[in-house]
Amino acid sequence: MPKAVVLLSGGLDSTVTLAAAIGDGTEPVALSFRYGQRHSRELDAAAAVCRHYGIRHMVMDIDMSSFRSALTDGGMEVPSDREGDLSREVPSTYVPARNIIFLSMAAGICESIGAGAVYIGANAVDYSGYPDCRPEFFDAFRRMLAEGTKAGTEGRAVEVRTPIIGLSKADIVREGKALGAPLHLTWSCYKGGERACGRCDSCLLRLKGFREAGIEDEIGYEV
Amino acid sequence: MPKAVVLLSGGLDSTVTLAAAIGDGTEPVALSFRYGQRHSRELDAAAAVCRHYGIRHMVMDIDMSSFRSALTDGGMEVPSDREGDLSREVPSTYVPARNIIFLSMAAGICESIGAGAVYIGANAVDYSGYPDCRPEFFDAFRRMLAEGTKAGTEGRAVEVRTPIIGLSKADIVREGKALGAPLHLTWSCYKGGERACGRCDSCLLRLKGFREAGIEDEIGYEV
Numbered sequence: 495m496p497k498a499v500v501l502l503s504g505g506l507d508s509t510v511t512l513a514a515a516i517g518d519g520t521e522p523v524a525l526s527f528r529y530g531q532r533h534s535r536e537l538d539a540a541a542a543v544c545r546h547y548g549i550r551h552m553v554m555d556i557d558m559s560s561f562r563s564a565l566t567d568g569g570m571e572v573p574s575d576r577e578g579d580l581s582r583e584v585p586s587t588y589v590p591a592r593n594i595i596f597l598s599m600a601a602g603i604c605e606s607i608g609a610g611a612v613y614i615g616a617n618a619v620d621y622s623g624y625p626d627c628r629p630e631f632f633d634a635f636r637r638m639l640a641e642g643t644k645a646g647t648e649g650r651a652v653e654v655r656t657p658i659i660g661l662s663k664a665d666i667v668r669e670g671k672a673l674g675a676p677l678h679l680t681w682s683c684y685k686g687g688e689r690a691c692g693r694c695d696s697c698l699l700r701l702k703g704f705r706e707a708g709i710e711d712e713i714g715y716e717v
Numbered sequence: 718m719p720k721a722v723v724l725l726s727g728g729l730d731s732t733v734t735l736a737a738a739i740g741d742g743t744e745p746v747a748l749s750f751r752y753g754q755r756h757s758r759e760l761d762a763a764a765a766v767c768r769h770y771g772i773r774h775m776v777m778d779i780d781m782s783s784f785r786s787a788l789t790d791g792g793m794e795v796p797s798d799r800e801g802d803l804s805r806e807v808p809s810t811y812v813p814a815r816n817i818i819f820l821s822m823a824a825g826i827c828e829s830i831g832a833g834a835v836y837i838g839a840n841a842v843d844y845s846g847y848p849d850c851r852p853e854f855f856d857a858f859r860r861m862l863a864e865g866t867k868a869g870t871e872g873r874a875v876e877v878r879t880p881i882i883g884l885s886k887a888d889i890v891r892e893g894k895a896l897g898a899p900l901h902l903t904w905s906c907y908k909g910g911e912r913a914c915g916r917c918d919s920c921l922l923r924l925k926g927f928r929e930a931g932i933e934d935e936i937g938y939e940v
Contacts, residue, residue, distance in 0.1 A: 552783070554779075554780045555778060555779075555780050556777075556778075556779055556780075556822075557777045557778050557779075558825065560775070560826065560829060560830075561825050561826065561828075561829045588867055589825070590824070590825040590826075590827075590828035590829050590866060590867065590868075591821050591822070591824045591825030591828065591865070591866055592825070593865065594821045594824065594825070594861070594862075594865050594866070595818065595821040595822060595825060598814050598817045598818040598821045599779075599814070599818060601813070601814045601817065602781065602784050602812070602813040602814030602815070602817070602818060603783065603784065603813075604813075605784075605813035605814065606783060606784045606813050607783075625864065625865055625866055625867055625869065625870045626865040626866070628864070628865075630864045631861070631864040631865035633864075634857070634860050634861040634863070634864040634865065635861050635865065637857050637860070637861070638817070638854070638857040638858050638860070638861040639817075640857070641848065641851070641853045641854040641856075641857040642814070642816065642817050642848055642849040642851075642854035642857065642858065643813060643814055643817070643848055643849070644811055644813065644848055645813075646848065647848045
């Protein structure tokens, strides 16, 4: 089976993406990052998902503590309670160049272990304003890999696959269920409590997705 | 003064690039990486160069120990004694996606601290076979930043500047001298001994550059 590297945060989207990679017939290696997140709840979820599938889980440290973002900076407020206002502005949870850095690391690992593709659970439908989740970005990233890597100059650049980029959150939930993904093990909340807060942008999007899909979200919520 | 981030390995090329950034009137922040190099001799040199200029030096850890390369893998031989054979093949010292990862991190820091440009000491003349040192790669990287960052989508993408990309090694030495760069503090050797080995690809290129420039290289060599 061809090897692939799957970026796995431990959230809903990346877990369904991992399920899609397995469905594509790849032998996946999951890759997570410790990048100065405020909490490790997501990484715990990623580890649980990998145990569920019995696949290799690489966790790499990248010091992004000096990158300005509400996700890594304890002094910034995580936005919440704005379900009606998920506008097209770049939110404060934007971490500069985060997906660029994660994809670059994944591409380097692919080239090192002989994997032909990176999977990333980016989504451009329930658009949260992140520039590094848009199809235009991934196209430009693919062209950059073709020019800047040994594999690329040899005409076999690492592929960047975004299987859920065109799906609504409800469709992602449905797809996850259809693929048998362990959605009950995933963590989406920006906060790191015992239970998901149910109020941050990420919880609101997730709840809306399950509701519209008519599927019960089995994780517990505070509200 | 506009801020800039300068990738500084501690070698000749990146030190002359730093001198060029200062010459451009920027306020530089130097950025080095601990990425699993076999030795820390280069990082010591980078620190000495920053002390010389009295500028801020950020050293970030990136775990690239699983990336296959003679620079990070203790089991691979660093090539040496092939002065007549610096061919266009990608050498074993190629670290997959290394410049891509370094530039991505630098771009993220730029966006976080409000710097408008990254300087990188890549060179495409004394070409050592690295795909991520070619102008075509930097053009593709610039387009990718324009699509994938907040600054880029706002029309003020971080610039990627390669001031020495078109210079021969001899011209880099001359330029460094003209700019008053502390060339005697730099380290180019792939090995980490007390003195440079004088035999690896990097030493051979450096020695050739000083010789052709007619300038004495003040660092000591084993041979």
